[in-house]
Amino acid sequence: MRFFRGVALAGALCFMNVPAFAQFDLNGSYTNRMFEDYIERGPGSDLGDYTGMPLSDEGRAKALLYTSNIPSEIERQCLAQSPWVLQYRPLGMRIWSEEDDNGRVLAWIIGGDYLRDNLTIWMDGRPHPSPNAQHSPGGFSTGKWEGDTLTVKTTNVKTQWIRRGVGIPGSDQSKFTIHFSMHDDLLTVLTIQEDSIYLTEPHVVSRVFQKDARFGGAGGRVICNTANELPRLEDTGIVPHYLPGQNPEADHMTRDLNVPHEAAMGFAKTLYPEYRKTIKGSYAAPTACTRYCCGWIERQGLPGAAPGLTCIDGGQAPPAKRSQATEK
Amino acid sequence: MVRKGLLLAAVIVLPFVLSSGMSAQGRGGAPAAPATPRTAAPVDLTGYWVAIISEDWRWRMITPARGDFPSIPMTLEAQKLAEAWDPAKDEAAGEGCRAYGAPGLMRGPTRLHISWQDDTTLKLESDYGMQTRLFKFGNAAAPANAPRTWQGLSTAQWIVAGGGRGRGAQRSGSMKTVTTNLRPGYLRKNGVPYSANTVYTEYWDVNTEDNGDKYLVVTNVVNDPTYLQAPWMTAIHFKKEPDGTKFDPTPCDAKF
Numbered sequence: 001m002r003f004f005r006g007v008a009l010a011g012a013l014c015f016m017n018v019p020a021f022a023q024f025d026l027n028g029s030y031t032n033r034m035f036e037d038y039i040e041r042g043p044g045s046d047l048g049d050y051t052g053m054p055l056s057d058e059g060r061a062k063a064l065l066y067t068s069n070i071p072s073e074i075e076r077q078c079l080a081q082s083p084w085v086l087q088y089r090p091l092g093m094r095i096w097s098e099e100d101d102n103g104r105v106l107a108w109i110i111g112g113d114y115l116r117d118n119l120t121i122w123m124d125g126r127p128h129p130s131p132n133a134q135h136s137p138g139g140f141s142t143g144k145w146e147g148d149t150l151t152v153k154t155t156n157v158k159t160q161w162i163r164r165g166v167g168i169p170g171s172d173q174s175k176f177t178i179h180f181s182m183h184d185d186l187l188t189v190l191t192i193q194e195d196s197i198y199l200t201e202p203h204v205v206s207r208v209f210q211k212d213a214r215f216g217g218a219g220g221r222v223i224c225n226t227a228n229e230l231p232r233l234e235d236t237g238i239v240p241h242y243l244p245g246q247n248p249e250a251d252h253m254t255r256d257l258n259v260p261h262e263a264a265m266g267f268a269k270t271l272y273p274e275y276r277k278t279i280k281g282s283y284a285a286p287t288a289c290t291r292y293c294c295g296w297i298e299r300q301g302l303p304g305a306a307p308g309l310t311c312i313d314g315g316q317a318p319p320a321k322r323s324q325a326t327e328k
Numbered sequence: 329m330v331r332k333g334l335l336l337a338a339v340i341v342l343p344f345v346l347s348s349g350m351s352a353q354g355r356g357g358a359p360a361a362p363a364t365p366r367t368a369a370p371v372d373l374t375g376y377w378v379a380i381i382s383e384d385w386r387w388r389m390i391t392p393a394r395g396d397f398p399s400i401p402m403t404l405e406a407q408k409l410a411e412a413w414d415p416a417k418d419e420a421a422g423e424g425c426r427a428y429g430a431p432g433l434m435r436g437p438t439r440l441h442i443s444w445q446d447d448t449t450l451k452l453e454s455d456y457g458m459q460t461r462l463f464k465f466g467n468a469a470a471p472a473n474a475p476r477t478w479q480g481l482s483t484a485q486w487i488v489a490g491g492g493r494g495r496g497a498q499r500s501g502s503m504k505t506v507t508t509n510l511r512p513g514y515l516r517k518n519g520v521p522y523s524a525n526t527v528y529t530e531y532w533d534v535n536t537e538d539n540g541d542k543y544l545v546v547t548n549v550v551n552d553p554t555y556l557q558a559p560w561m562t563a564i565h566f567k568k569e570p571d572g573t574k575f576d577p578t579p580c581d582a583k584f
Contacts, residue, residue: 023490033561036384038399051385147370147489147500149535177538181502181545183487183531188547188563190535204380206545206563259386271381273437273456274574276389280584285518289396296401307557308404311395311411 023145024182026108030209032092034297041090042297043304043315045166047249050266051259053162059169059198060265064247066167069230069240078224080137082160083119084176084191086110087205089164090297092212108143108150114224121152128155135172152178162193162203168266171197185211200268258286291315364447365465370488370501371534373450376575377440377544377566389437391517391584406521406555413519415582425580428457429478429513431528431550435564439575440544450484450503457580463505470509476524480510487531503532515550515560523554542568 034041040049050063070076086093094111110119117138129140139157143150154176162170174195181188187209192202228234242248253264260279263270294311295304306313361367381389384399395411402410418426428436438456445451445462452461463484470481488501507528515522531547543565550560 035399035401035560036562051389052382146535148487148502149500149533151535179533179535179543179545181531181533181547183502183504183547186531186547186549186561188531188533188545190543190545190563190565192537192543202541204382204543204565204567206383206565208547208561208563210561257386259390263385263389270385270389272378273381273439274576276437277576277578279390283390283584285391286393286396289393292398293395294400294402294407295398306401309402309407310404311397311407 023150024148026095026150026180026182026187027097028211029094029213030092030187031212032090032297033208033210034090035208037088038295038297039292040164040166041088042295043292044164046252046257047166048247048252048264049166049259050168051253051263052271053168053266054199054201054203054268054271055168055266056198056200059195061244062169062198063167063266064244064250065241066247067240067242068165069233070167071165072229073233073240074226074228077226077229078114080117080158080160081115081164082162082170082174083117083137083139083141083154083157084178084193085116085160085162085164087189087191087207088162089116092209112138119154121150128153131155131173139176148181150180152176152180154178162198169198171195173197187211256286258284365450365484365486366444366447368486370486370499371503371532373442373503373532373534373544374444375442376569376572377442378569378574379436379438379440379564379566381437383564384435387516387518388435394518396518397516397520400515400520400560401556401558402520403555403557409521409555410519413514415519418582424582425457425459425478425513426519426582427514427517428454428459428580429510429522430461430480430482430507431510431522431526431548432514432516433457433459433461433479434530434546434548435515435562439569440566441572441575455575455577458577461507463503474509476509476511478511478513480507480528482507502534505530505532521555522550522552525554526550526552544568 039045047068050060055063071079091113096109097105098107098109100106106122106124108121108123112118117136119138119141121141121143123143126142128142133156135156135158137158139154141152141154143152157172157174159172160170162168170193174193177192179190188206189209190204190206192204193199194202233240251261253259254261260270260283269275289312291312292304292315293313294306294309295313296306304313386392394413397410418424433454433456436456438454441453443451448465450463452463453459459479461479461482463482465484474481482505484503484505486501487504488499510522510524510526510528512524513522514520529549529551533545535543535545545563545565547563548561550556
């Protein structure tokens with residue numbers, strides 16, 4: 001009888017719907033391909049540029065208090081950014097596994113850099129901690145394989161900026177779902193951020209990274225050093241900010257790039273195709289591009305490098321171009 | 329004892345019965361119909377999808393200024409052509425759909441309707457520019473001297489998770505398509521060119537969230553030895569919609 005029970009158990013286990021082979025090895029270094037959102041991921045966003053964001057009124061109001069002097073304060077220069085800010089930064093990433101004695105993956109680690117904590121994705125089935133448990137710069141992440149896709153959930157993050165250098169806030173209530181898919185040597189990362197405080201709907205971003213054994217990991221220094229960047233603020237207790245309604249860059253995108261104000265301010269309706277039809281007749285493209293016109297980072301690793309091209313790949317236009325652009 | 333024997337038999341046989349359904353073929357009954365790409369699909373791409381323009385908004389939702397083309401690893405020759413972009417001239421020459429060829433279309437502010445045209449052909453229709461792409465499974469060779477078109481000729485194959493190994497494993501996977509025979513067009517509305525030599529490769533994944541939301545993610549590689557210094561790699565995402573009520577066909581517009 002014991003024999004039959006053993007056979008029955010073995011038979012059941014053999015044919016369970018376990019996707020035993022439906023996984024890929026994430027171990028390795030990945031280069032960031034900066035072929036979309038180059039300005040944001042390279043030199044940094046324009047102030048007052050919240051295009052592509054579904055901001056709540058509270059999120060928009062908080063973003064408009066931001067000045068680029070805030071991260072220049074000594075106490076904020078090394079403040080860790082969101083665990084998934086890697087979607088907005090110019091750096092690649094290195095991923096490695098932590099395994100048990102039997103070679104089973106307990107966790108995937110995405111190496112941090114001087115502004116981002118290591119990100120640990122637990123694969124051993126442990127539950128997420130209570131929302132009241134500690135929130136950390138790297139948050140708490142668990143992962144599971146769904147076919148050839150690694151799906152990750154991240155909670156327990158700190159209040160952090162969602163995007164780089166422009167003040168778009170994400171609250172500590174944020175929850176992330178991330179999907180990793182591998183195709184040949186391309187790693188596609190889809191992040192879906194839900195934040196009931198600063199977003200009106202999930203914020204979705206997809207990026208491509210390319211496996212590159214020659215790439216040395218995150219590419220950044222591992223220690224963040226501070227320096228006194230704003231001597232005039234030293235020991236004054238002043239926190240740089242704009243008061244509500246006084247941000248001089250609030251209309252920069254409209255003033256200088258003709259971007260409709262509601263799009264620049266991150267209203268969710270501007271993310272969908274029907275919005276384009278509402279601005280036909282009112283939108284006109286600027287007469288010329290004046291900065292970061294052909295920037296892209298490739299191989300040289302230099303911001304704004306665009307080998308051989310003669311267009312403006314930096315933040316300042318030559319005087320002639322500038323004057324041309326202001327003629328309206 | 330008999331009941332226990334029946335239970336044992338059920339435990340052993342049931343998974344066979346269940347897994348046989350995965351390939352849509354019966355065992356021991358009527359002759360099984362041969363699997364087709366449609367019945368063998370490891371992922372369901374059909375339905376209505378809307379692009380979420382949360383990236384490159386200024387270059388995708390609206391037409392940027394002439395000469396504004398960051399992010400694209402274009403060549404100097406491409407730059408010169410793009411700086412001479414003249415949408416009125418394009419329209420007059422019957423080239424008003426240049427920005428709606430496959431590599432430009434997919435990054436546009438569009439809704440998609442994906443359906444099976446037949447058992448071996450998946451059809452994609454866009455409301456943006458009213459374009460139709462056909463993805464042909466199998467080894468269909470391109471007809472000799474086939475005219476170049478905005479959407480070119482696309483071959484397709486399923487990529488089954490784990491290479492299809494693992495008996496009884498839940499089937500999942502993605503689609504890979506390769507598009508050639510393209511009529512020269514624009515990667516962006518403001519005249520960034522791609523040539524007739526372009527090979528456009530796409531990987532199609534669907535992710536389902538806990539609340540039932542579905543996202544289609546298309547990983548793109550535009551390889552154009554004429555106008556690109558390196559392959560242009562991006563990912564774009566779409567959200568599934570319940571029906572086609574928001575699908576609003578609009579013809580090509582070179583100027584807006």
